[in-house]
Amino acid sequence: MINLLLRKCLQGLMMVLIVSAVTFALLSFAGGDALTELRDNPQISKVAIERLRGVYGLDQPLPVRYFRWLSGAVTGDLGESTYFRVPVSGLVWARSLSTFLLGTAAFAIALTFAVPLSLVGVRYKSTTIAAFIDLLILLTASTPRIVLALVALAISVQLTASATDMSSAVLFWLAALALSAPLISAFLAQFYGELQRTMREDFIKLARAKGLSESAVILRHAVRPALNPVLTIAGLSFGGVLGGSVIVESVLGRQGLGTLMVSAVRARDLPLVMGIVLFTSTAVWLGNAIGELLQAVNDKRIRDLGL
Amino acid sequence: MNEQLSKDGFTKRRTDRVAVFGWLVIGLFALFAVFAGFLAPYDHSAQSRFEPSAPATTIHFSGLTPIIYLRRVEDPLRRTYTEDTSVAFPVGLFVRGYSYKLLGIAETDVHLFGVKSTSGIAPRINLLGTDQLGRDRFSRLLYAVRFSLIVALLGVLVACVVGISIGGVSGYAGRLVDTFLMGVTDAMLALPTLILILGVRAAFPLELPMTRAAVLLLLIFALTGWAEMARLTRGLVLSLRRREFVVAAVALGVSQTRVLFRHILPNILPSLRTRALLLLPTFLLAEVALSYLGVGLQEPEPSLGNMLTAASDLDQLRMQPFSILSPALAVFLFTLGVRLIDRSERA
Numbered sequence: 001m002i003n004l005l006l007r008k009c010l011q012g013l014m015m016v017l018i019v020s021a022v023t024f025a026l027l028s029f030a031g032g033d034a035l036t037e038l039r040d041n042p043q044i045s046k047v048a049i050e051r052l053r054g055v056y057g058l059d060q061p062l063p064v065r066y067f068r069w070l071s072g073a074v075t076g077d078l079g080e081s082t083y084f085r086v087p088v089s090g091l092v093w094a095r096s097l098s099t100f101l102l103g104t105a106a107f108a109i110a111l112t113f114a115v116p117l118s119l120v121g122v123r124y125k126s127t128t129i130a131a132f133i134d135l136l137i138l139l140t141a142s143t144p145r146i147v148l149a150l151v152a153l154a155i156s157v158q159l160t161a162s163a164t165d166m167s168s169a170v171l172f173w174l175a176a177l178a179l180s181a182p183l184i185s186a187f188l189a190q191f192y193g194e195l196q197r198t199m200r201e202d203f204i205k206l207a208r209a210k211g212l213s214e215s216a217v218i219l220r221h222a223v224r225p226a227l228n229p230v231l232t233i234a235g236l237s238f239g240g241v242l243g244g245s246v247i248v249e250s251v252l253g254r255q256g257l258g259t260l261m262v263s264a265v266r267a268r269d270l271p272l273v274m275g276i277v278l279f280t281s282t283a284v285w286l287g288n289a290i291g292e293l294l295q296a297v298n299d300k301r302i303r304d305l306g307l
Numbered sequence: 308m309n310e311q312l313s314k315d316g317f318t319k320r321r322t323d324r325v326a327v328f329g330w331l332v333i334g335l336f337a338l339f340a341v342f343a344g345f346l347a348p349y350d351h352s353a354q355s356r357f358e359p360s361a362p363a364t365t366i367h368f369s370g371l372t373p374i375i376y377l378r379r380v381e382d383p384l385r386r387t388y389t390e391d392t393s394v395a396f397p398v399g400l401f402v403r404g405y406s407y408k409l410l411g412i413a414e415t416d417v418h419l420f421g422v423k424s425t426s427g428i429a430p431r432i433n434l435l436g437t438d439q440l441g442r443d444r445f446s447r448l449l450y451a452v453r454f455s456l457i458v459a460l461l462g463v464l465v466a467c468v469v470g471i472s473i474g475g476v477s478g479y480a481g482r483l484v485d486t487f488l489m490g491v492t493d494a495m496l497a498l499p500t501l502i503l504i505l506g507v508r509a510a511f512p513l514e515l516p517m518t519r520a521a522v523l524l525l526l527i528f529a530l531t532g533w534a535e536m537a538r539l540t541r542g543l544v545l546s547l548r549r550r551e552f553v554v555a556a557v558a559l560g561v562s563q564t565r566v567l568f569r570h571i572l573p574n575i576l577p578s579l580r581t582r583a584l585l586l587l588p589t590f591l592l593a594e595v596a597l598s599y600l601g602v603g604l605q606e607p608e609p610s611l612g613n614m615l616t617a618a619s620d621l622d623q624l625r626m627q628p629f630s631i632l633s634p635a636l637a638v639f640l641f642t643l644g645v646r647l648i649d650r651s652e653r654a
Contacts, residue, residue, distance in 0.1 A: 238499075244501070
C-alpha cells in the first residue's frame with residue numbers, strides 16, 4: 001500500500017514537472033508575450049519595453065526563468081496575471097471551485113445512469129434492456145460535449161424569454177448533463193461489460209449453489225469485483241472532464257476554470273496559462289491516483305500484489 | 308469488410324448493416340468535401356447585403372416546378388422578411404453560377420441546383436438561411452465540412468506517423484528506451500488534452516491567415532494526439548516480436564529496421580487503421596472547439612467551429628435553431644458514423 005502511494009507520488013511529480021517544463025519552453029520559444037502588443041504602439045519607447053521586460057524577468061535566459069517560476073510555484077506563488085493584474089493562484093483557486101462543482105455533478109449524473117441500468121440489465125437479462133443499454137452507450141459516446149452544450153443552450157432560449165431569465169440551477173444541471181455524456185458511455189460500457197464477465201465466474205456459481213437469491217448474488221458478490229475497471233476509468237476521465245469544461249462553460253456562459261483558460265489564451269497571459277496547466281495536470285494526476293487507491297481499497301488482490 | 312461478411316455472415320449480419328450505414332455517412336461527408344463547389348449554389352464568402360440573418364428560403368411549387376419569391380426586409384431590427392409574390396423565380400438543376408475548380412483542376416461554373424434566372428434582381432436560394440453578413444449558410448456548411456475534414460485528416464496522418472514511429476521504436480528497442488518513451492506517453496495520455504492544446508495555442512498570435520492557422524492546428528494535433536497511437540503500436544509490436552516468423556527473419560540476418568517495417572508493421576496495420584479512424588472525430592472536434600473559442604480557423608473561411616459561433620446570438624438561436632446548429636448536427640452525424648464502423652469492427 002505504502003509502496004503504491006510512493007510510486008504514484010513520484011509518477012505525478014515527474015508528470016507535472018515534464019508538462020510544465022514543456023509548456024514553459026513552448027510558450028517562450030514561440031516568441032511573443034504580453035508585451036508584444038506594446039511593441040506595436042509607437043508611443044511606447046523601446047527603452048520602456050526593455051525596462052518592463054526587466055521588471056517581469058523576461059530578459060533572463062529560459063532555464064533561469066523556469067526555475068524561478070518553479071520555485072515560486074512550490075511555495076504556492078504562481079506570479080501575477082499580466083491581464084487581470086491579480087495573483088494567479090488566487091484567481092485559479094476561485095474559478096476552480098465552480099468547475100469542481102460542475103465536474104462532481106457530471107460524475108454523479110453518469111453514475112446514476114450507469115450503475116442502476118447495469119444492475120437491472122444483469123439481473124433481468126432481457127434483450128430489450130440490453131439493446132437499450134447498447135443504444136445509450138452508442139449515443140452518449142457519439143454526442144460530443146460541444147453539440148450537447150449548444151443544444152442545451154438552444155433549449156434554454158426556447159423555454160425562456162431571455163437567457164438571463166433561466167434559473168441558474170437549471171442551467172447548472174444542463175451544463176452538468178452536457179459534461180457527463182461521454183462519462184455515461186464509458187461507465188456504462190465498463191460496468192455492464194465487467195458485470196456480465198463476473199457473472200460467469202466460479203464464485204458466482206458457488207454463491208448461487210448456496211441458495212442465495214439472484215439479487216443477493218449480484219449485489220453482494222458480483223458488484224465489488226466488477227467495480228475495478230469503473231474506478232480506473234473514473235480516475236482517468238478527470239482530464240476529459242476538465243477539457244470538456246472549457247467548452248461547456250464557454251457555450252453556456254459559466255465562469256469557471258475553462259473560461260479562465262480561454263481568456264488567458266486570448267490575452268496571451270503566460271503566467272495564467274502556466275498556472276492553469278500546472279493546476280489541471282496536478283488535478284488529473286490526483287484523480288488518477290485516487291482511482292487506483294480506491295481500487296486497492298476495494299480489491300484485496302490488488303493491495304497484496306503491491307501494484 | 309467483405310472478408311468479414313464471408314467469414315461468418317450469419318452472426319455478423321446485423322452489425323454489418325450498421326457498419327454499412329456508418330460507411331455511408333462517412334462516404335457522404337467525403338462527397339460533400341470533394342464536391343463542395345458543385346453542391347454549393349453560392350460562393351462561401353459572397354455577401355448579400357439585403358438579406359442578413361434571413362431564415363431559410365421557402366420553396367413553393369407551381370405545378371411541378373419549384374419556385375421561390377423575392378424577399379424584402381420587413382423589420383430590420385427583428386430581422387423579419389416578407390415575400391413579394393408578384394414575380395416567381397423557378398429553381399432548377401445544373402444552373403450556372405460563380406466559377407470554381409472541380410476536383411481542383413477543371414474550371415467550371417455549373418452547380419447542382421440554383422435559381423434559373425438571368426436578371427440581376429433574382430433572389431438567392433438559402434436552404435439554411437443566411438448569416439449576419441448575408442452569406443448563404445448552406446454553401447458555407449459544405450465548405451466548412453471540406454476545411455474541417457482536411458485539417459482533421461491531415462492531423463490524423465501526422466499523429467499516426469509520429470505515434471507509430473515512437474511506439475514501434477519503444478516496442479522494439481531495449482528496456483531503457485521503452486521505459487522512458489512509455490513514461491512520456493503515459494504522461495501525455497493522462498493530460499487534459501484540450502487544455503494542453505489551448506496552452507500550446509497561446510504561444511502563437513491570435514489572428515493567423517488560413518493556411519498558417521491550419522498548419523498550426525495540424526502540428527498541435529500531432530503534438531497532443533500521438534500518444535494513443537504510440538501505446539497501441541508498442542503493445543502490438545511487443546506481442547509480435549516473439550512470433551516465429553519474426554524470430555526467423557532475425558535469424559536470417561535481416562536488419563532491424565527491415566524487420567520492423569517489412570515483417571511487423573504490415574501485420575499490425577489493420578488494428579492501427581481502426582484506431583486512426585477513431586482519431587478522426589477527435590481531431591474534428593478539437594478543431595470545432597478551437598474555432599468556436601476563436602483561436603482556430605478564422606473567418607472569412609468557414610469551418611464547422613467558427614460557423615457555430617453564430618449560436619452566441621441568442622435571438623437568432625431562438626428564431627432559427629436548426630439552421631444555426633446545422634454544423635453541430637454535421638459533427639454529430641460524422642462522429643456517429645465513425646463509432647458505428649468502429650463498433651462493428653470490434654464486434
